[in-house]
Amino acid sequence: MLRFILLILLIAASCKRKHEQQPDIFSLKEMSDLATVEYTVTKIIKANDNKTWFKAGERKILMSCEAHIKAGIDMGSINRNNFRIDGKNISVQLPLPKVISISIPAEKIKVEYQEVGLFRDPYKAGERDQLAAQAETQIKNSIDSLGILQQAKANTSLFVSNFLKRLGYENINISYSGKQSPLDIP
Amino acid sequence: MRRRRLRTLFGVAAIAFVSIWLLQKINVLPTLREIFSPKPLVIDETPVLIKEIRSIGQLITATLYDEVVVDSIEITKGSRFVRSFNAIVPFRILPSADKQIVLVARGKVLAGTDLNLLADSSMKISGDTVWLQLPRTKILDAIINPSGYEIFVENGNWSPQAVTAVKLKAREKMIDHAFEQNIIDKASMKTKAVMEDFLHAAGFKIIVLSE
Structure with a gap:
């Protein structure tokens, strides 16, 4: 019995926490993304700080934020093999669209209302940022349901078609290939 | 007799201690630190509205x-x-x-x-x-x-x-x-x-x- 308990204790103590991955800072990266659609979305950030039992009184805050989400395709993965040309007819196979960027500008985050109890401190900037960061995560998680990738597909087709028309092609056929990767938002 | 009682008491206390520790480890019971630390501020789930495309x-x-x-x-x-x-x-x-x-x-x-x-x-x-x-x-x-x-x-x-x-x-x-x-x-x-x-x-x- 004692050996069993010791074994469990040893296994539990040896569990290590995962380290968070940090993005590369101070690096200039080349890319080739063609953004064809920009969504502007809004969200209300609502929080009530009344869950801590030893803090008397509550604090409520209501903020609003606006985010800009851009989507499009990676032009870098297009090569000669993606084109079929026959006189004035052209067929292009493009990579599937992806989310290119999400931006929540600081000036678009506004405190609409706040109520702070008599025995409580007002919200600090760090706390407000923390709430906005949670909203950022919620916005990222909801991107799939906004239909931005479908819209990016339609806009990219239109953009590339118009460009190829200006290059002299008359019949343009655009298709997409590749695997739709899970939303990996940069 | 007294020794036996003491041993039983010790055993029960050890089992209780290990059980509580294990339950805390698998997040079934809160730790003392968790009880006395402020609860994290969590925002409500609100819809994301499209303003412009x-x-x-x-x-x-x-x-x-x-x-x-x-x-x-x-x-x-x-x-x-x-x-x-x-x-x-x-x-x-x-x-x-x-x-x-x-x-x-x-x-x-x-x-x-x-x-x-x-x-x-x-x-x-x-x-x-x-x-x-x-x-x-x-x-x-x-x-x-x-x-x-x-x-x-x-x-x-x-x-x-x-x-x-x-x-x-x-x-x-x-x-x-x-x-x-x-x-x-x-x-x-x-x-x-x-x-x-x-x-x-x-x-x-x-x-x-x-x-």
């Missing part, structure tokens, strides 16, 4: 990932008194009462070309040769999201508007860094390379690009 044609060809530190100090009546008092005594007695904020901002600057600005006159075609005058390469976006900010020092009460002004300063600083790193030249070169590859693949043999 805009067609764009931005070719993003360079991104600078950066981290900057910005600060702001406001001298209040109280801090003015502390400063004057410290100035007349031989060494600093009172701690600073200035309103101060220092923040670290992590984000990225995107540069490239707005292909929507391509005019009809910017493209000329003759056989398998194409002349293309690309719009000027520029900074398309400077992004610092809420998760990219870390408030390092916050003394005094800072209004949301004052904090936003400091954050805008961080964004400006990041854009300045991007210019120092020649982001425009690098983005311009990459734009030309991407367009050249695309036009070659689209069947053109001679491509003349200018900006």
Whole structure:
């Protein structure tokens, strides 16, 4: 019995926490993304700080934020093999669209209302940022349901078609290939 | 008899201790630290509403990932008194009462070309040769999201508007860094390379690009 308990204790103590991955800072990266659609979305950030039992009184805050989400395709993965040309007819196979960027500008985050109890401190900037960061995560998680990738597909087709028309092609056929990767938002 | 009772008591206490410890380890029971630490502030789930959908044609060809530190100090009546008092005594007695904020901002600057600005006159075609005058390469976006900010020092009460002004300063600083790193030249070169590859693949043999 004692050996069993010791074994469990040893296994539990040896569990290590995962380290968070940090993005590369101070690096200039080349890319080739063609953004064809920009969504502007809004969200209300609502929080009530009344869950801590030893803090008397509550604090409520209501903020609003606006985010800009851009989507499009990676032009870098297009090569000669993606084109079929026959006189004035052209067929292009493009990579599937992806989310290119999400931006929540600081000036678009506004405190609409706040109520702070008599025995409580007002919200600090760090706390407000923390709430906005949670909203950022919620916005990222909801991107799939906004239909931005479908819209990016339609806009990219239109953009590339118009460009190829200006290059002299008359019949343009655009298709997409590749695997739709899970939303990996940069 | 007494010894036996003591041993039983000890055994029960040991089993209870190990059980509680294990239950805390698998998050069934809260730890003492959890009981006496403030609960994290969690926002409610609210819908994301689409305000606008805009067609764009931005070719993003360079991104600078950066981290900057910005600060702001406001001298209040109280801090003015502390400063004057410290100035007349031989060494600093009172701690600073200035309103101060220092923040670290992590984000990225995107540069490239707005292909929507391509005019009809910017493209000329003759056989398998194409002349293309690309719009000027520029900074398309400077992004610092809420998760990219870390408030390092916050003394005094800072209004949301004052904090936003400091954050805008961080964004400006990041854009300045991007210019120092020649982001425009690098983005311009990459734009030309991407367009050249695309036009070659689209069947053109001679491509003349200018900006």
